[in-house]
Amino acid sequence: MANHIKIVSITDVQQKLLWDTIVDDGDNVGVDAWIQSQVDEKIAGCWKRMRTQWTVNLMNDASYTDEIPSNQAAFVALVLARNEYKDRLASEPTI
16 A cells, blocks of 8 residues: 655744644644644544445445445445445536
């Protein structure tokens, strides 16, 4: 599995604002840990929503007779391979 590295840009003022709330001794370790925890929480929520929605979808699909994977990577691969799967951009109504 690949690791993806994202760079977050903040101003000096924004950094100081974060330091006001997040324990950090000036080396940004605290801020970096906080950012990672926020991303981890968002991913966990995305996984929970996908698992809940698609378990129901698969169980209600009479043509789907395979087992539903309990492994996260296999489950996500299965869902993304489905014809009816739409990512957020494709599922948003157009204006």
